[in-house]
Amino acid sequence: MAEKAEAFHSGFIALVGRPNVGKSTLMNAVLGEKISIVSRHAQTTRNKITGVWNGENCQAVFLDTPGMHKPRSKLGEAIRQATMDALSEVDIIVFICSCVDPMGAGDRYILSLLKDKKVPVILVLNKIDLITREELMKKVVQYSKMYDFSDIVPVSAQQAENLDTFLSVVQKYLPEGPKYFPDDMVTDQPERNIVQEIVREKLITRTRDEIPHAIGVFTEEFSERENGKVYIRCTIYVERESQKRIVIGKNGSVLKEAGKEAREEIQRLIGAPVFLDLWVKVSRDWKNKDYILRELGYKEHK
Numbered sequence: 269m270a271e272k273a274e275a276f277h278s279g280f281i282a283l284v285g286r287p288n289v290g291k292s293t294l295m296n297a298v299l300g301e302k303i304s305i306v307s308r309h310a311q312t313t314r315n316k317i318t319g320v321w322n323g324e325n326c327q328a329v330f331l332d333t334p335g336m337h338k339p340r341s342k343l344g345e346a347i348r349q350a351t352m353d354a355l356s357e358v359d360i361i362v363f364i365c366s367c368v369d370p371m372g373a374g375d376r377y378i379l380s381l382l383k384d385k386k387v388p389v390i391l392v393l394n395k396i397d398l399i400t401r402e403e404l405m406k407k408v409v410q411y412s413k414m415y416d417f418s419d420i421v422p423v424s425a426q427q428a429e430n431l432d433t434f435l436s437v438v439q440k441y442l443p444e445g446p447k448y449f450p451d452d453m454v455t456d457q458p459e460r461n462i463v464q465e466i467v468r469e470k471l472i473t474r475t476r477d478e479i480p481h482a483i484g485v486f487t488e489e490f491s492e493r494e495n496g497k498v499y500i501r502c503t504i505y506v507e508r509e510s511q512k513r514i515v516i517g518k519n520g521s522v523l524k525e526a527g528k529e530a531r532e533e534i535q536r537l538i539g540a541p542v543f544l545d546l547w548v549k550v551s552r553d554w555k556n557k558d559y560i561l562r563e564l565g566y567k568e569h570k
């Protein structure tokens with residue numbers, strides 16, 4: 269008699285946590301490919317990014333949610349809503365914290381949002397390479413008092429430490445389900461969004477002291493030309509004329525350098541020559557304009 273085939277397990281997993289705790293680094297380490305942009309500056313991950321991990325007889329689909337914090341603008345509200353939407357559709361929630369930051373109001377706020385969720389919540393304590401074993405034990409105790417986590421996994425996403433344990437814990441909670449995506453698919457993040465993130469990151473690195481969060485990037489066109497080149501046109505939104513001057517730089521130097529670096533990175537990612545056309549526009553309240561938010565992918569198209 270033929271043996272019964274082992275059931276396949278699969279599910280959607282939301283990664284939540286304060287900005288800068290290492291969500292993108294963890295995703296990249298687990299998936300082994302650069303799909304979300306790692307930056308030293310908070311809040312670059314603004315779009316929902318899906319990564320797919322294929323294990324033995326299982327598949328985990330990760331949703332990388334934006335850093336959660338109490339909303340102060342329409343943009344913040346849209347991000348919070350996107351996160352809440354993501355949380356209501358998932359099978360597992362992974363709450364990731366950084367061991368080097370003290371637990372704060374931000375963590376308590378996130379935990380309050382998770383309170384009524386019926387799915388397993390796994391706590392990942394990241395950046396263990398920066399603390400001692402004793403300090404880690406204290407953290408574990410402190411966090412367990414705050415919430416009844418299904419599991420607690422200490423890792424170092426950057427040093428790829430204990431990631432096997434992380435994956436086996438995730439695997440343990442995956443319900444029976446289909447293989448949602450083919451094996452060779454690592455991300456379904458549209459190329460446009462990846463391009464936006466890259467351009468935004470290059471600009472922020474060059475202008476961060478002056479304009480921390482006033483920059484929004486939108487890919488207007490992404491098309492393959494007959495000569496094999498990919499033509500990409502992005503609009504960079506800023507809030508004031510003075511910021512436009514900073515983004516462009518003296519004789520266009522800032523935009524030129526950021527554009528060059530972004531183009532090289534995009535070329536590496538898509539494996540084709542790229543023509544990157546960047547335009548800067550002033551829109552006083554781009555963060556509060558619904559239509560731009562929709563186009564930037566922060567809201568569902570109606």
Ligand SMILES: Nc1nc2c(ncn2[C@@H]2O[C@H](COP(=O)(O)OP(=O)(O)OP(=O)(O)O)[C@@H](O)[C@H]2O)c(=O)[nH]1
Binds near residue numbers: 293294306310395427
């Ligand atoms: N030492 C150490 N640094 C880490 C580790 N994981 C991430 N980092 C660093 O922490 C910073 C933030 O990491 P990200 O992965 O961008 O954090 P994020 O949570 O995705 O941030 P947002 O995009 O703002 O949501 C980067 O400088 C990483 O290199 C770790 O395990 N150890």
